[in-house]
C-alpha cells in the first residue's frame with residue numbers, strides 16, 4: 001500500500017511557520033496583507049475566497065475582500081487593481097478566476113503589479129520561472145514540490161510525466177521539475193497512448209480535470225503519484241484525476257483528494273504573500 005503524501009498536515013506546518021514570521025512583522029508595523037477581488041457570484045469562487053480569508057486569519061495576515069457585482073465593468077476593475085497596486089499596506093493582490101463573461105482576464109492579470117502578483121500569473125513572473133530567477137512560484141506546482149521535498153522524493157534523474165499543459169498548473173509544474181533535474185514529459189489531450197507514457201513515469205502528476213482518468217494498470221509499480229485534479233464523481237463526491245482506491249495498491253507514494261495538493265496550493269499563496277510583504281519592507 002502506498003504512503004500517503006499528507007498535504008493537509010504539511011500545509012498546517014507551513015502556516016504555523018508563516019504565522020510566527022507575520023507576528024514579528026506585525027509588531028514592526030508591517031502586517032502582511034492580501035487583497036482578494038471576487039467579481040460575480042460563481043459559488044465555487046465564493047468558497048475559494050472564503051478559504052483564503054480563513055488562511056489569512058490563521059497566518060495573522062490582514063485580508064481585504066472586494067466583492068463586486070458581475071456588471072462592475074472592466075475599466076472600474078482595472079482602476080481598483082491600480083489603486084491596490086499603489087497602496088503600500090497591500091502586499092498581495094489576487095483576482096479570483098474565472099471572471100464573468102465579458103471581462104478580458106489577460107488584461108486584468110497583466111494590470112497587477114508583478115511585485116504583488118502572489119498567484120505568479122503575470123508574464124513577468126512566468127518569465128522568471130522559465131529562466132530560474134528567484135520570484136513568486138505558482139501556488140499549485142510549488143505546493144507539489146514542497147510535498148515531494150517533505151517526503152524526501154528527489155526528482156533528479158527520474159522520469160517525470162506531467163499530464164496537462166495549462167498555464168497555471170501543467171506548464172509551470174514541468175518547469176519546476178526540470179529545475180530539480182527531472183527528465184520531464186508533458187502529456188495533453190492530443191497525446192497518443194497516454195497509458196504507455198504513464199507506465200514509464202517514476203513521478204506521475206495528473207492535472208487534467210477528468211475524474212479517475214488514471215487507472216492502476218497505467219501506474220509503474222512503485223511510482224510516486226500526485227493528483228492535482230479536483231472533480232466530482234458519479235455520486236457528487238470530490239475526487240481527483242487518479243482512481244485512488246486502485247492506484248494506492250501500486251504506487252509507492254500517493255496524494256489523497258481532498259487533503260493532498262489542495263491545502264498545499266493554499267499554503268503557498270500565504271507563503272507568497274509573506275514573501276511580498278518581506279520584500280516591500282526591504283524596499284522601504
Ligand code: NAP
Nearest residue numbers: 140164165166169188189207208209228229230261262265
Ligand atoms: P485545464 O486548463 O482545463 O487543463 C487541463 C489539461 O488537461 C489540458 O492541458 C488538456 O489538454 C489536458 N487534458 C484534457 N483531457 C486529457 C486527456 N484525456 N488526456 C491527457 N490530457 C488531457 O485545467 P487546469 O486549470 O490545469 O486544472 C486541472 C485540474 O486541476 C482541474 O481538475 C482543476 O480543478 C484542478 N486544480 C486543482 C488545484 C488544486 O489546488 N488542487 C489547483 C488548480 C487546478 P489540452 O491542452 O490539449 O486541451
